Amino acid sequence: MEIRNVDGVRVDPYGNPVTRKSPATSIATTRLRIRLIRVTDLRWSGQGNPAATDETGERDYGSMDSFEVQEGVFTLVGDFGTIEARSVVSPQVVLL
Numbered sequence: 009m010e011i012r013n014v015d016g017v018r019v020d021p022y023g024n025p026v027t028r029k030s031p032a033t034s035i036a037t038t039r040l041r042i043r044l045i046r047v048t049d050l051r052w053s054g055q056g057n058p059a060a061t062d063e064t065g066e067r068d069y070g071s072m073d074s075f076e077v078q079e080g081v082f083t084l085v086g087d088f089g090t091i092e093a094r095s096v097v098s099p100q101v102v103l104l
Contacts, residue, residue, distance in 0.1 A: 014077065014098075021103055039104040042075065044082060045097040054089030 013019050020026050021040075059067040070087020077083075082099055084091045 041100075041102045041104060042084070043100040043102070044093045044095055045099065047093045047095045049092075049094040051092045052089060056089065057087070059088075 011019050011021060013023065013025075017025050018028065020030075057070075059069050062068040072084055072086040072088075074085045075082070077098075080094055080096060082093045082095065084093075
């Protein structure tokens with residue numbers, strides 16, 4: 009997973025700037041929660057497959073391949089399909 013801040017600078021999970029070869033850019037698996045706030049428009053396409061169930065019995069929608077921010081449109085792409093959400097508020101990203 010590659011994380012970039014609003015200026016397009018590559019950062020570690022805590023928002024610190026890093027280079028492409030920095031050890032902090034190698035994250036095997038990081039669980040996070042992305043909370044979209046005050047969404048004014050939402051589109052979810054390519055849902056196709058039903059969610060799996062993980063070992064705790066919770067629904068598992070798979071992994072996220074990318075999360076892009078462009079002019080108030082937040083696009084998440086992964087095993088769950090593509091979600092495009094429009095909001096005037098930046099999303100909250102919490103590492104779990």
